[in-house]
């Protein structure tokens with residue numbers, strides 16, 4: 001009698017009681033999916049210990065059902081189509097219709113059971129990054145469990161022993177599966193609701209893709225030369241803004257699953273790292289920062305309080321990470337007169353693109369024909385003109401007397417009269433001196449090259 005016949009004759013329940021827990025044999029939790037890239041309202045817990053839920057930037061939280069004292073979740077690993085920003089979609093891999101997958105939220109002490117169904121063309125597994133659990137639940141395929149084969153469902157069961165900010169991702173063909181967008185966030189709220197409460201609580205994962213202009217699928221072998229720098233697989237201006245009231249305590253939880261570090265910079269306030277994926281940071285060990293580095297494979301939770309209303313920038317401080325896709329071979333043309341050169345070259349090479357004589361800002365204004373499904377390098381219109389950003393950039397809209405349930409502020413900040421940088425209209429600035437008294441190495445070398453004064 002082979003194994004299949006044995007199951008057929010003796011009944012799955014008999015074999016099941018020995019091989020897997022009986023709960024796993026019951027019906028799977030309902031499969032929840034989300035196709036919209038918009039930030040979904042926080043999921044208020046319908047049972048269990050109460051907590052104030054997080055807001056997943058351009059994402060959502062996975063609903064659960066409670067059975068016999070366990071919170072049951074159902075993750076489905078599958079190919080998804082993600083809008084990176086209006087004008088560009090990508091063929092990614094993710095969970096439950098999205099990349100990243102939904103945020104899993106629960107409470108310290110909860111026992112959770114996660115059903116993971118694999119609808120990918122290859123095997124996978126899920127590692128629960130930062131969570132203390134039995135070794136056999138750690139999700140390292142080959143080491144702590146067999147990989148989850150396509151079409152199969154595997155059950156993970158463990159207790160959330162500590163609160164904090166964590167993430168999940170495959171530990172099987174990792175380079176490919178993470179380059180394709182497979183990851184998600186986990187928030188474990190403290191048992192005691194009085195422990196470090198905040199007024200606003202945001203979470204997102206930092207990720208990066210290498211998608212050739214004009215194509216849809218990431219190149220999975222790229223190690224460093226990524227061209228799309230995203231938060232929750234969204235690039236500016238596709239990243240939703242955050243909101244904060246004056247005096248509110250705002251927590252922003254960030255996890256980094258890219259191949260490089262991201263120094264996250266905030267305007268208009270200072271922030272403290274209060275939690276990492278290793279746990280909460282005690283007060284005496286914190287110091288103020290306006291830029292917090294999020295290392296590779298790490299999570300950083302920061303807390304800040306704004307004192308001034310306005311539209312405050314929040315972005316990665318690596319300037320290449322606040323740009324859309326670009327060719328790395330674009331030569332620097334600053335100071336080189338090209339008078340009409342690109343127009344002439346484009347008659348021969350229609351897609352020819354060159355950096356402007358005066359910097360790259362004009363590229364934001366030039367309406368270049370981009371290949372299909374390609375985002376511009378720099379974009380975004382603000383109340384005063386082009387914002388000239390892309391990638392990892394968004395705005396925190398800080399307002400006085402903002403109601404707790406307001407999650408969007410559609411309009412730009414109205415500055416009180418006399419509080420905006422203004423143009424000097426008095427005495428004109430004296431002409432630049434041209435007597436050669438100040439000459440730097442660059443102008444000297446231009447002179448030696450026979451270009452006269454260099455002007």
Ligand SMILES: [Cu+2]
Pocket residue numbers: 229261262263316317318321392
């Ligand atoms: Cu960065």
